[in-house]
Amino acid sequence: MPPLPSRTQPGTPSEPTSDAPAERGRGRRTAAGAAAALALTLAVAPFLPSDDDSGPDGLAPAGDAPPIAASAAPGLGELTPAMQREIDRVVAAGRDLGAVDGRSAVARELARCATFAGQRYCLGVGWTTQDEAQVAARLAAPAPRTGQERTGDLGPAAILARAARMSPRERAATERAELTMAARSVAKVWQIRHEIQGVPLPEKFRVGSRAVVSGRPAATAYPTDKYQILNGRRTLAQNEYYWCGPAAMQAIAWGSQGKRMNQAFWARRLRTSTAGTAITDMVRVVNRHTDYDDEAHAGPYVALDVADFSFDEWYLLMMRHVHDYQAPVVLHPVLLKRYFPYLDDDASGHFQVGRGFDQNPDGNPRLGYFEPWDQSRFDPSEPHIPRVQWRNAYRSYRANQDHFQHNVGV
Amino acid sequence: MAVRTALAAALLLAATGCTADDTDPASSPGERTTETPSETAPESPASTEPETPEPSSTGSPTDTTAGDRVALLDWQDTGEPVDARVTVGDEWRVAVDRSRTTAELTGPTGGLALPAGPRRRFSEVLLDDEWAVLVAQDRAESRPSVARVVELATGDVRRVVTPEPASGGSWAMADGSLWYPTTGDGGAYCLATLALADSNGEDGWCAEPRTGWSGLTASSAGVGMMTFDDRRPVACRTVNLVDGSGLPQPVAEAEPCTGWDVAATETGAIWSVVPRARRQEEATFHATSEDGVVDLGAGTTGSLVPCGDSVFFVRDPQDRDDPARLMRWTAGPELEIAYESRSRGNAFLGEPVCSGDVLTLSSYGQDGDEQVWARVD
Numbered sequence: 001m002p003p004l005p006s007r008t009q010p011g012t013p014s015e016p017t018s019d020a021p022a023e024r025g026r027g028r029r030t031a032a033g034a035a036a037a038l039a040l041t042l043a044v045a046p047f048l049p050s051d052d053d054s055g056p057d058g059l060a061p062a063g064d065a066p067p068i069a070a071s072a073a074p075g076l077g078e079l080t081p082a083m084q085r086e087i088d089r090v091v092a093a094g095r096d097l098g099a100v101d102g103r104s105a106v107a108r109e110l111a112r113c114a115t116f117a118g119q120r121y122c123l124g125v126g127w128t129t130q131d132e133a134q135v136a137a138r139l140a141a142p143a144p145r146t147g148q149e150r151t152g153d154l155g156p157a158a159i160l161a162r163a164a165r166m167s168p169r170e171r172a173a174t175e176r177a178e179l180t181m182a183a184r185s186v187a188k189v190w191q192i193r194h195e196i197q198g199v200p201l202p203e204k205f206r207v208g209s210r211a212v213v214s215g216r217p218a219a220t221a222y223p224t225d226k227y228q229i230l231n232g233r234r235t236l237a238q239n240e241y242y243w244c245g246p247a248a249m250q251a252i253a254w255g256s257q258g259k260r261m262n263q264a265f266w267a268r269r270l271r272t273s274t275a276g277t278a279i280t281d282m283v284r285v286v287n288r289h290t291d292y293d294d295e296a297h298a299g300p301y302v303a304l305d306v307a308d309f310s311f312d313e314w315y316l317l318m319m320r321h322v323h324d325y326q327a328p329v330v331l332h333p334v335l336l337k338r339y340f341p342y343l344d345d346d347a348s349g350h351f352q353v354g355r356g357f358d359q360n361p362d363g364n365p366r367l368g369y370f371e372p373w374d375q376s377r378f379d380p381s382e383p384h385i386p387r388v389q390w391r392n393a394y395r396s397y398r399a400n401q402d403h404f405q406h407n408v409g410v
Numbered sequence: 411m412a413v414r415t416a417l418a419a420a421l422l423l424a425a426t427g428c429t430a431d432d433t434d435p436a437s438s439p440g441e442r443t444t445e446t447p448s449e450t451a452p453e454s455p456a457s458t459e460p461e462t463p464e465p466s467s468t469g470s471p472t473d474t475t476a477g478d479r480v481a482l483l484d485w486q487d488t489g490e491p492v493d494a495r496v497t498v499g500d501e502w503r504v505a506v507d508r509s510r511t512t513a514e515l516t517g518p519t520g521g522l523a524l525p526a527g528p529r530r531r532f533s534e535v536l537l538d539d540e541w542a543v544l545v546a547q548d549r550a551e552s553r554p555s556v557a558r559v560v561e562l563a564t565g566d567v568r569r570v571v572t573p574e575p576a577s578g579g580s581w582a583m584a585d586g587s588l589w590y591p592t593t594g595d596g597g598a599y600c601l602a603t604l605a606l607a608d609s610n611g612e613d614g615w616c617a618e619p620r621t622g623w624s625g626l627t628a629s630s631a632g633v634g635m636m637t638f639d640d641r642r643p644v645a646c647r648t649v650n651l652v653d654g655s656g657l658p659q660p661v662a663e664a665e666p667c668t669g670w671d672v673a674a675t676e677t678g679a680i681w682s683v684v685p686r687a688r689r690q691e692e693a694t695f696h697a698t699s700e701d702g703v704v705d706l707g708a709g710t711t712g713s714l715v716p717c718g719d720s721v722f723f724v725r726d727p728q729d730r731d732d733p734a735r736l737m738r739w740t741a742g743p744e745l746e747i748a749y750e751s752r753s754r755g756n757a758f759l760g761e762p763v764c765s766g767d768v769l770t771l772s773s774y775g776q777d778g779d780e781q782v783w784a785r786v787d
Contacts (some may be wrong), residue, residue, distance in 0.1 A: 149551070277709055291643065311756050311776055336494070338760040338772060341712040341724075342670070342690045344624060345533060363729055364755060376645070381579045381591065381599070381624050382646035383638035385690045392691065392726055394756040402493075 031267045038125055061377030073299030073325055074187035080271045083116050083183040091176050092125075096168045099126045099238075106160050107140035108132070114179055118202060121182040123175055124280060126407050127189045132279045138404045150276065151335055151373045152244035153349030155286025156404055158275035178280055181198045181287065185300040190250070192304065196317050219312070219359065227358030228368050229322055231254040232388045235353070237374035238265050245270050245277025247372035248351040249285055252328050256290035279303050282351060283409045298327035298410065311397045313363055316391070319357050321410055330409025331369060333399030340399070344375055344382045349403050356389065367393040475742070478707070481738070481746040483769070483784035492772045492779035499537045499765035501564055504544070506532050513544050517562060524567070526783070527556060536583040537765040541606050543570075543583055545590075552578045558589070559606055572611045573602040580635075582628035584716075589626055589633055589652075599623070601635070612628070614656040625671060629716035633676030634681075649681040663703045664696070671695075672713030673721045676741040680721045684711055695723055699743040706745050709737065709759070717764035718786035722748065724762065730755035736762060736771060738786075748786075753777040 079087075090112050100109050113122040113132045121127050122135045139156045146401045154162070163171060176290045193199035234254040238247035246266040253259045266272075269289065270281045283301045287293040293300045298321060306314055321329050333339065335347035356368025376384040400406060488497045495506035502517035510531035515522045528545040534545035542560040555577055557570035564647050576599065579591035586606050594600035596614035601623070605611070608720065616631040617623050617637065625636040633652040638645040639665070649669035650658035661672060661679045670693055678698030684690060695706035695714075706723075713724035725735045734757040737750035742771040753775020760772035770783045 057784070084586070338690075338774070341710050341761060343712075344580075348546075364727055376640075381576075381622055382643060383622070383636075383647050384640070386643055386687050388688050390689050392758060394776070395758055397756075398758075410414075 032369045039384055064270060065237045071376075073295055074191055075295045076184045076300050078181055079180065086114045086116060086163075087176060090179060094168070094172055096144070097164045097171075098212060100270060104140040104162065105134070106138040106164070107138075107156075110160065110163050111139055112175075114182070116183045116186045117190070119186050119193070121179065123178060123222075125405055126266055126277065126280065126283075126408075127182070128305035129308050130305065133191070141404060149345055149347040150242060151347050152238065152240075152246075152272070152276040153332070153351060154276040154278045155348060158273075159278065162273070162275065162326040178284075180196050181284065181300070182302070185302045187319045188299045188302055191299075191305065191316065194380040196313050196320065197309065199357075201326075203261060219316060219319065222323050222357070222359065223363050225358045226358040226366075226368070226390075227319075227323055228355065229326055230328060230353070230355040230370070234260070235352050235370040235372075235387045236263070237377060237387060238372040240267075242274050242276050243267060244351045244372045245271065245272055245282055248330065248353050248370070249282060250291070251353045251370050251372070252286060252330070253290050255328065256292055261407040276348075277351065278349075279330065279332055279405065279407060279409055286330065286409065292325075296326075298325035301330070303407050304410055305405070306400060311394055314397050315357070315367075316394055317408075317410060318354055319359075322355060322357055331396065331400065332403055332405065332408050333396060334403040335373065336399065337400065339395045339402070342385065349405070354408075357393070358388065365393040366390045367396045369396070430738045443477075462653075477703050478735075478737070479746045480750075481748065482750065483748050483786060485749060485782040488770065488781045488783055490781050492774065492781045494781060495532075495535070496770060496781065497535050497537045497763050498768050498770045498783040500539050500768055502537060502539075502542065502765075504535050504537050504542055506535060509579070509584075515542055515560060515562075519563075519565065520567060522560065522567075522760065524558060524560075530556065533578060534554075534581045536581060536588075538583065539766045540586065541582070541583065543606075545575070545581055545586060547578050554593075555579075557581075557588075559588075559609070561606075568609060570604060570611070571609070573600075573604075573613050575602070580624045580626040582626040582633065584628035585630055588621055588627070589628055591623075599650070601626075601656070601658075615652075615658060616739055625712075627671075627714065627716050629721075630672060631676050631716070634672035634674050634679065636669060636672060644687045649679070651679055661698075663698055670711050671723065673716045674715055675695040675721060675739070676719075677743065680714065680723075682709060682714060682723070683710060692726075695737075695760060697721075697739055697741075697743065699741065701743075702745055706737065706739060713759070713761050715762045715764050715769075717762070717769050718767035722762050722764075722786075723767065724759040726758050727755050733757060734759045734773065734775065736769075748784075749773070749782075751775045752780075 068303040093112055095109055097106060100106050110124060111132055113120050113123050121129055125135050139159060141156055194201050235251040236247060238244050242261050249266040249270060250263050269285050270277045279301050283303050286301045293297055318329060321327055331352040333349040333350055337343050337346050353370040355370060358364050358366040370390050371387050375382045429518035456483035482748045488498060489497050497504045502515060504513055504515050505551060506513045509524045513524045513532050522646045523546055529549045530546040531549060532544055536543040544558050554761055555575040557575050559568045559570060573592035573682050576591040576593050581590045588604040588606055592600050592602035593703060594613055594616040599622055600616035601614040603612050620640045623635050623637045627634040628770050635650050635658055636647055637650055637658055638647045647669050649664045649672035651661060651674050653659045661681055664681050665683050668683045669681055670684055673680050674738055677700055680697040682693035684693050691711050693709050693711045695709040697704050697706055708725055709726060710724040710726055715722050720738045721739045723737050725737050727734055731754050733750040733754055735747050736759060738746045738748040749771060751773045757775030763770045767787045768783055768785050772781045773779060
């Protein structure tokens with residue numbers, strides 16, 4: 001059986017799993033209170049099932065598999081031969097879009113999926129439990145659900161157009177890079193599925209010398225009052241109407257590096273066009289240019305489809321990320337007035353930076369975030385409001401679910 | 411539009427040095443904070459963001475607190491998905507398609523479909539028993555909006571020509587009159603009025619340079635609007651009623667600079683205040699009555715809508731067992747609960763839409779969504 005993705009970061013597969021939170025990198029606070037139980041879950045090593053044991057439907061149990069060790073946040077794994085074959089298969093299946101007629105056909109062509117260690121990854125969307133046809137249907141939606149105002153998220157038509165502009169060779173290289181990064185991040189996905197959604201680990205998912213604390217952590221493991229990361233001074237409004245991605249990335253990197261690079265810098269690295277930025281590029285750049293992807297934080301960021309997440313699971317994911325990983329979330333809502341009632345008008349998909357939570361026992365859970373969109377810059381019939389905002393988390397959950405991709409960068 | 415460009419440039423200039431904007435320097439890594447009335451104190455003693463005291467300290471010393479009597483309206487399902495853009499009137503209904511490029515009117519005398527036009531989409535739909543006004547905004551927000559007025563009794567469709575509408579902005583209609591933004595001399599951002607019966611339109615008050623206005627509401631009791639300046643990190647927002655001369659007059663009882671929603675009532679005004687700038691969606695509502703200012707409690711920013719003889723606003727669940735509610739204020743004075751979501755805790759309501767004396771409401775919650783309508787009288 002081929003080896004499973006293995007950590008390339010410190011730690012060995014056979015290492016005792018007593019690598020308690022206190023031993024981890026800077027800033028981690030997993031040791032507090034009931035979070036300790038959660039940390040135990042994380043401290044065990046999720047030994048991923050072999051690729052060869054996973055069927056096309058994903059989440060298949062594994063056979064005997066050499067274990068990999070994962071820290072609280074799994075690091076990047078190595079490509080296994082099975083993963084490499086899967087990448088080759090999916091990339092090779094790509095056709096010249098010039099020979100493909102019709103929006104639906106192009107969508108089907110772009111939304112090809114790979115299965116790595118039992119988890120499905122679809123190009124442009126991320127990790128999902130939906131199948132290729134369902135993912136393609138999202139891209140092929142006949143019309144955007146929102147009005148004309150765009151803030152910088154790449155919509156379905158723009159995704160198709162961007163792909164169509166690439167040469168076959170360029171597209172193949174881009175897809176290969178995306179799939180390679182995904183394959184090496186699969187341990188993170190298993191971890192989230194298990195911890196947040198309670199998905200059982202595969203039978204052969206060995207955990208070293210300690211027992212897994214199975215099931216998801218309780219929300220009571222987290223502070224009940226306001227908790228936040230990132231410096232609220234380190235966020236700016238987007239400079240262009242289509243730069244929510246660069247502005248969000250600026251705030252994330254500013255938090256990581258402690259210095260501000262301008263939004264144009266991030267726009268170049270994100271491949272942002274006037275049509276906007278793709279979430280897969282947001283994830284890629286967070287991984288490449290910040291330390292939030294290291295084992296002291298969140299491990300490699302992935303684009304994760306949360307369509308099958310309940311609100312409680314989604315909110316738990318936010319708390320997990322902000323509190324335990326000390327890492328921001330790439331929020332990906334659709335900016336409609338019904339979710340953001342202070343807006344003057346409906347707008348497009350959008351990027352925000354999730355950086356806090358408040359379980360608010362006397363009320364309803366709140367989410368803290370940086371809002372790059374300053375409508376007063378682009379529509380003078382509206383007043384300026386602060387970029388630092390806290391709000392009803394359920395509204396943000398619904399805004400995320402209503403986005404055609406319904407995914408987040410975590 | 412020149413005025414928009416000028417004001418945008420002014421705002422942009424003001425925002426250029428915004429590194430200190432919206433500050434709440436949290437310690438890094440994570441910081442656990444406890445709520446205080448000022449909210450920013452534990453985060454940032456150096457914060458420049460103004461924060462007002464807790465809602466309990468807002469309003470005048472004579473504030474009273476209104477009770478919440480349950481008086482649910484007779485809500486009917488619209489038969490449409492919760493996110494459909496439907497406005498239900500007494501006899502007529504307007505449905506805008508998902509791409510917002512076609513509006514379909516249906517009523518007792520037939521139906522009518524109107525396209526938004528090339529590179530436009532519908533941004534506003536206003537409907538009462540006599541008129542429908544459909545506003546199509548330029549997708550690039552550069553050309554003036556195109557507004558068509560439909561006389562429901564005859565099916566006649568006329569375009570609003572003078573004053574020419576600005577792009578986008580806030581529109582309101584009541585008692586055969588229309589209020590909307592237009593561009594005045596020197597590119598000023600102005601309030602236009604139009605008598606729908608004879609299409610007689612007039613320029614009106616214009617905002618001063620580096621200021622703007624939004625949030626128009628209109629009813630038989632009068633017209634309300636929010637005005638604001640380009641102050642940073644938070645604009646100074648003033649709630650106003652438009653007087654008989656067409657000039658906005660601040661609501662004297664409202665706390666300065668923190669207002670958002672406003673509407674006229676028979677006894678004065680109802681308005682909202684945003685106590686914490688970083689919780690832009692959480693407002694407190696207040697109203698004037700013959701006995702003074704009445705504290706109407708929590709509500710959602712941007713949800714205030716006059717309809718029939720009342721004014722309505724949305725209130726998110728206040729605890730995990732609470733439904734989302736639509737609150738009704740009548741000058742009685744009385745505050746009533748007009749709608750409750752079946753979901754508790756994780757629930758919210760969309761902005762209510764009024765047509766004459768009919769409200770349309772979208773309700774979202776973890777136990778299911780619905781879009782409903784009800785007569786308010």
